[in-house]
Amino acid sequence: MYLLIDWGNTNLKYIVSDSLCSKVLQSKPVERLTQIESLIEQLSAQPIHQVLVSSVRSDEENLRLKQLLLSHLQLISDVTVEDNNSRIYFAQTSYQACGVKCAYAEPSLLGIDRWLSIIAANQRQQNIALISVGTALTLDVLTPDIHLGGHILPGRELMFQSLLHTDRVRAHSELEHGVKDPRVLLLGKSTTECVHLGIDAIFWAYLSESIDKLQNQYNIQEYLITGGGGEYWLNQLLTKNITIEYRATLVFEGLALLYKEHFKEYRCEK
Numbered sequence: 001m002y003l004l005i006d007w008g009n010t011n012l013k014y015i016v017s018d019s020l021c022s023k024v025l026q027s028k029p030v031e032r033l034t035q036i037e038s039l040i041e042q043l044s045a046q047p048i049h050q051v052l053v054s055s056v057r058s059d060e061e062n063l064r065l066k067q068l069l070l071s072h073l074q075l076i077s078d079v080t081v082e083d084n085n086s087r088i089y090f091a092q093t094s095y096q097a098c099g100v101k102c103a104y105a106e107p108s109l110l111g112i113d114r115w116l117s118i119i120a121a122n123q124r125q126q127n128i129a130l131i132s133v134g135t136a137l138t139l140d141v142l143t144p145d146i147h148l149g150g151h152i153l154p155g156r157e158l159m160f161q162s163l164l165h166t167d168r169v170r171a172h173s174e175l176e177h178g179v180k181d182p183r184v185l186l187l188g189k190s191t192t193e194c195v196h197l198g199i200d201a202i203f204w205a206y207l208s209e210s211i212d213k214l215q216n217q218y219n220i221q222e223y224l225i226t227g228g229g230g231e232y233w234l235n236q237l238l239t240k241n242i243t244i245e246y247r248a249t250l251v252f253e254g255l256a257l258l259y260k261e262h263f264k265e266y267r268c269e270k
């Protein structure tokens with residue numbers, strides 16, 4: 001069994017799969033955890049043989065994850081620590097991988113989650129815009145085999161927290177009356193409503209305007225959207241005249257592709 005991990009700034013997401021083929025990964029449920037310690041409990045006695053990791057966390061946090069995984073692997077198999085070390089693969093950004101070239105002059109500075117999504121999207125060999133709505137909102141644009149660059153914005157929670165830091169804007173993290181349509185300029189009648197509607201309006205204006213520019217400048221054929229807020233924004237963007245798809249497994253698909261490029265012995269059964 002393969003364990004694929006996407007450790008973001010808020011959650012650790014994972015998939016357990018007996019195959020690294022994109023089609024199989026796309027059909028797997030993505031599990032979400034807030035504490036990495038609960039990963040081991042969740043896996044319990046599953047026979048994991050190889051772990052693939054995408055992590056935007058610090059070296060220190062990655063080491064903690066590695067130690068946790070090693071102790072789990074040791075419990076379920078009788079091989080040595082050295083053998084087990086090679087069973088944990090941490091993906092890294094590079095200048096070129098799986099046929100695609102990175103836009104950054106210093107590729108190691110591009111977030112691995114973005115790079116893996118780019119690698120997965122490049123399989124389609126089209127002009128693609130990738131939108132990830134998580135802790136940060138990111139945009140990446142690629143034409144076949146070339147990453148052109150992108151944007152990074154603070155995500156909803158970061159914007160929300162930055163206002164709470166003033167200590168005067170006392171908003172609740174959830175709206176009392178559910179989601180409101182961000183395409184209409186609705187006006188809030190409480191601090192919480194004002195903050196939520198304001199932040200949604202920023203995202204809507206940004207996404208709507210960026211899509212219009214992307215259509216004109218890059219002739220985008222397809223949009224792929226992912227991340228915790230991906231489904232919500234997919235629904236809002238359906239009114240735009242674009243081809244757009246929500247893909248929860250995009251980072252995992254890229255992770256599997258990069259791993260397979262490194263360890264060429266892996267073959268996807270047809």
Ligand SMILES: Nc1ncnc2c1ncn2[C@@H]1O[C@H](COP(=O)(O)OP(=O)(O)OP(=O)(O)O)[C@@H](O)[C@H]1O
Nearest residue numbers: 008009010011133134135136156157227228229232
């Ligand atoms: N409707 C929404 N609009 C904007 N952001 C949202 C929405 N719903 C959820 N989010 C954001 O998504 C995030 C959780 O998603 P996800 O689990 O993909 O993030 P993450 O673990 O932080 O991943 P990463 O660090 O890779 O972005 C939260 O920070 C939350 O604020």
Ligand SMILES: CC(C)(CO)[C@@H](O)C(=O)NCCC(=O)O
Nearest residue numbers: 056109110111112113114136152
């Ligand atoms: C932007 C985030 C936080 C999105 O998860 C991540 O990709 C990251 O930490 N990136 C590093 C900076 C960059 O991509 O240029």
